[in-house]
Amino acid sequence: MVNIAVLGYGTVGSGVVEVLTTNRETITKRAGEAIDVKYVLDLRDFPGDPIQEKIVHDYQVILDDPEIKIIVEVMGGIEPAYTFVKKALQVGKSVSTSNKELVAKHGAELLALANQKNVNFLFEASVGGGIPIIRPLNQSLTADEIDEITGILNGTTNYMLTKMDTAGADYDTVLKEAQDRGYAERHPEADVEGYDACRKIAILTSLAYGMQVDYEDIHTEGITHITETDFKYAKAMNMGIKLLGTSRREEGGLFALVAPMMIAHDHPLYSVNDVFNAILVKGNALGDVMFYGKGAGKLPTASAVVSDVVDEVKHMGTHIMTIWQPQKLHLVEYTLYKSRFFVRAKNGTEDKARALFGDIAICHAEGVDGEYGFVTEPMTVGDFEEKKSQLDGFIARIFMN
Amino acid sequence: MVNIAVLGYGTVGSGVVEVLTTNRETITKRAGEAIDVKYVLDLRDFPGDPIQEKIVHDYQVILDDPEIKIIVEVMGGIEPAYTFVKKALQVGKSVSTSNKELVAKHGAELLALANQKNVNFLFEASVGGGIPIIRPLNQSLTADEIDEITGILNGTTNYMLTKMDTAGADYDTVLKEAQDRGYAERHPEADVEGYDACRKIAILTSLAYGMQVDYEDIHTEGITHITETDFKYAKAMNMGIKLLGTSRREEGGLFALVAPMMIAHDHPLYSVNDVFNAILVKGNALGDVMFYGKGAGKLPTASAVVSDVVDEVKHMGTHIMTIWQPQKLHLVEYTLYKSRFFVRAKNGTEDKARALFGDIAICHAEGVDGEYGFVTEPMTVGDFEEKKSQLDGFIARIFMN
Numbered sequence: 001m002v003n004i005a006v007l008g009y010g011t012v013g014s015g016v017v018e019v020l021t022t023n024r025e026t027i028t029k030r031a032g033e034a035i036d037v038k039y040v041l042d043l044r045d046f047p048g049d050p051i052q053e054k055i056v057h058d059y060q061v062i063l064d065d066p067e068i069k070i071i072v073e074v075m076g077g078i079e080p081a082y083t084f085v086k087k088a089l090q091v092g093k094s095v096s097t098s099n100k101e102l103v104a105k106h107g108a109e110l111l112a113l114a115n116q117k118n119v120n121f122l123f124e125a126s127v128g129g130g131i132p133i134i135r136p137l138n139q140s141l142t143a144d145e146i147d148e149i150t151g152i153l154n155g156t157t158n159y160m161l162t163k164m165d166t167a168g169a170d171y172d173t174v175l176k177e178a179q180d181r182g183y184a185e186r187h188p189e190a191d192v193e194g195y196d197a198c199r200k201i202a203i204l205t206s207l208a209y210g211m212q213v214d215y216e217d218i219h220t221e222g223i224t225h226i227t228e229t230d231f232k233y234a235k236a237m238n239m240g241i242k243l244l245g246t247s248r249r250e251e252g253g254l255f256a257l258v259a260p261m262m263i264a265h266d267h268p269l270y271s272v273n274d275v276f277n278a279i280l281v282k283g284n285a286l287g288d289v290m291f292y293g294k295g296a297g298k299l300p301t302a303s304a305v306v307s308d309v310v311d312e313v314k315h316m317g318t319h320i321m322t323i324w325q326p327q328k329l330h331l332v333e334y335t336l337y338k339s340r341f342f343v344r345a346k347n348g349t350e351d352k353a354r355a356l357f358g359d360i361a362i363c364h365a366e367g368v369d370g371e372y373g374f375v376t377e378p379m380t381v382g383d384f385e386e387k388k389s390q391l392d393g394f395i396a397r398i399f400m401n
Numbered sequence: 402m403v404n405i406a407v408l409g410y411g412t413v414g415s416g417v418v419e420v421l422t423t424n425r426e427t428i429t430k431r432a433g434e435a436i437d438v439k440y441v442l443d444l445r446d447f448p449g450d451p452i453q454e455k456i457v458h459d460y461q462v463i464l465d466d467p468e469i470k471i472i473v474e475v476m477g478g479i480e481p482a483y484t485f486v487k488k489a490l491q492v493g494k495s496v497s498t499s500n501k502e503l504v505a506k507h508g509a510e511l512l513a514l515a516n517q518k519n520v521n522f523l524f525e526a527s528v529g530g531g532i533p534i535i536r537p538l539n540q541s542l543t544a545d546e547i548d549e550i551t552g553i554l555n556g557t558t559n560y561m562l563t564k565m566d567t568a569g570a571d572y573d574t575v576l577k578e579a580q581d582r583g584y585a586e587r588h589p590e591a592d593v594e595g596y597d598a599c600r601k602i603a604i605l606t607s608l609a610y611g612m613q614v615d616y617e618d619i620h621t622e623g624i625t626h627i628t629e630t631d632f633k634y635a636k637a638m639n640m641g642i643k644l645l646g647t648s649r650r651e652e653g654g655l656f657a658l659v660a661p662m663m664i665a666h667d668h669p670l671y672s673v674n675d676v677f678n679a680i681l682v683k684g685n686a687l688g689d690v691m692f693y694g695k696g697a698g699k700l701p702t703a704s705a706v707v708s709d710v711v712d713e714v715k716h717m718g719t720h721i722m723t724i725w726q727p728q729k730l731h732l733v734e735y736t737l738y739k740s741r742f743f744v745r746a747k748n749g750t751e752d753k754a755r756a757l758f759g760d761i762a763i764c765h766a767e768g769v770d771g772e773y774g775f776v777t778e779p780m781t782v783g784d785f786e787e788k789k790s791q792l793d794g795f796i797a798r799i800f801m802n
Contacts, residue, residue: 143707
């Protein structure tokens with residue numbers, strides 16, 4: 001029997017306890033021994049809840065208990081999570097976490113510490129909720145040079161964009177609906193501004209290339225400027241608009257970007273709708289593989305956390321290697337990022353647009369008056385910005401994937 | 402440095418050598434040491450090819466060389482692969498294989514032998530080509546009770562069905578085209594009769610439930626009876642037809658089936674087209690996850706084989722546990738399998754169909770005369786067969802997923 005402690009009895013924490021209880025038999029079989037929750041750390045008490053007898057308010061109790069081999073950190077945020085996790089690893093306990101901020105910021109350091117102490121620091125739930133993506137990147141896609149990772153990494157914004165697409169609703173309406181359904185928070189910036197997706201693509205890219213990608217270096221745009229009109233153009237072109245986190249290897253180095261992008265209807269990510277997430281990985285030998293599932297939610301996230309705990313039980317006394325080292329990976333500057341762009345501009349500027357962007361095809365969308373759209377050839381962001389600044393009547397632009 | 406031997410220098414075998422050469426740097430980093438091919442076993446010689454100096458014709462040379470720690474078996478078929486693999490494990494060498502026949506038939510036994518000898522027997526490439534599915538099932542989906550596995554497991558037939566759907570071509574035409582393109586073999590039975598998909602769903606089900614599922618026990622239908630007319634009905638109902646391998650847990654036990662099935666346009670497998678494969682796994686905590694990619698081909702398959710080799714290098718001296726035991730898993734009898742059915746019948750039998758199947762909605766497809774279609778309520782295969790036998794004018798039926 002292995003004793004574990006859970007830090008934080010919120011949504012995911014209570015999910016972890018529930019999964020361990022409900023699936024006890026299967027989990028015991030897969031781990032090789034039973035897994036018992038001995039402590040739950042929370043500031044609150046839960047009188048009447050059976051969990052109450054396991055509640056402790058002092059982390060030191062957990063740290064000092066030699067019976068505790070594995071700690072589950074599901075508090076979220078950098079502090080005190082960072083301090084708690086570091087201390088756990090230092091005293092030789094393995095950690096499983098769902099905390100993307102923590103992993104994006106301190107992942108390399110905590111992995112190095114785990115390696116040094118011959119324990120494990122696993123974080124399957126930090127990206128894609130229940131979707132297995134961290135372990136496959138670490139252990140399955142090991143024969144390939146990774147050429148590209150592109151994902152729908154945030155369920156809230158994917159739900160909102162799906163609603164805008166299918167119901168023709170505007171941004172404010174779908175945000176309110178998402179908030180009412182509990183998919184979006186009252187302060188939705190982390191989701192709608194792309195910050196959440198940014199941390200996740202930073203984690204995936206670090207794991208794929210074995211160096212530290214600082215999420216602050218990734219140019220990040222959210223979905224707040226996406227309108228019903230954009231979707232009308234997308235429909236006219238038989239495309240969709242998705243908030244994508246992407247990183248790709250090119251001659252000049254590694255590019256990374258988070259932004260809403262147009263994707264063609266035959267792209268594997270096109271039909272990933274509602275709160276679902278999906279991550280597409282391109283390897284130089286295996287081609288495209290995609291991982292799809294619920295990117296959030298109590299039980300899917302808890303399932304991923306518990307799968308890490310099972311792995312840690314199976315690897316007691318051995319460190320599971322990753323290639324993520326602390327050296328900083330310098331991304332190619334945003335202005336050198338190459339893409340095609342979808343552009344909207346006011347009627348009457350078509351000739352100027354042609355003079356600037358070459359032989360473009362003008363596109364009109366049903367129900368949209370006074371303006372037109374077109375798609376550029378591939379060019380760098382810098383080139384595009386330069387040309388754009390000369391196009392009077394420019395309205396908006398969206399990256400094309 | 403780790404020395405390996407490759408058994409069979411066919412498509413996959415040469416792909417393995419190519420991947421190990423092309424991606425040597427990345428693979429060395431991920432495995433922790435360099436991986437070198439010391440021998441290639443093949444009956445043929447390859448004069449002028451650099452591989453020639455590594456060619457051996459006598460397997461004993463490989464078995465007797467203590468430098469060889471890992472053997473890659475990519476010959477296919479049961480013999481001599483089975484004998485070779487067994488001998489390798491017996492003398493303490495790990496094995497990585499792409500051989501689905503071997504794994505479906507002898508997987509449990511070879512895993513037990515590997516465990517006993519403290520080496521590894523891995524077979525990521527045996528299902529889904531380059532798609533990581535075996536390792537995720539073994540190591541990621543460990544917190545869940547698996548409720549269902551449903552997959553498009555054969556690229557040849559998926560290519561053919563996609564062509565029938567999009568080009569309105571008939572079965573014989575698309576088979577010939579698939580053969581011309583090298584997607585289908587001259588003797589295409591293994592693919593078109595569903596035998597290949599059957600072995601793959603047997604492997605996945607064995608791994609998910611930890612017992613031996615004998616593929617002979619799985620009711621298997623191929624796509625040879627699927628016609629253009631079936632696709633016209635599918636279109637009328639906004640559905641697709643896919644050859645699916647499926648197993649699911651129900652109150653009465655475990656059901657498994659391979660057959661062409663109708664699936665709705667919002668099903669995650671609906672948009673998996675051409676030679677792509679995808680496997681949908683439903684867990685009781687994590688919900689639906691799907692794994693998508695190229696299900697065959699030289700480099701994708703080789704990539705999966707090499708990822709196993711990397712894992713074996715990282716786990717030298719430790720056996721990677723699976724729960725697949727040799728005890729036989731008794732599947733629920735086919736006649737008790739519950740499904741809805743799509744039925745085609747001759748005009749004039751509508752009243753009888755209603756008397757037998759209740760309040761059904763009659764469906765007519767564009768360009769199809771003299772007959773109609775309908776979808777039944779969920780019922781067992783046995784019940785369906787009984788009712789069907791009473792419906793004069795019955796033409797065909799397809800399972801609904």
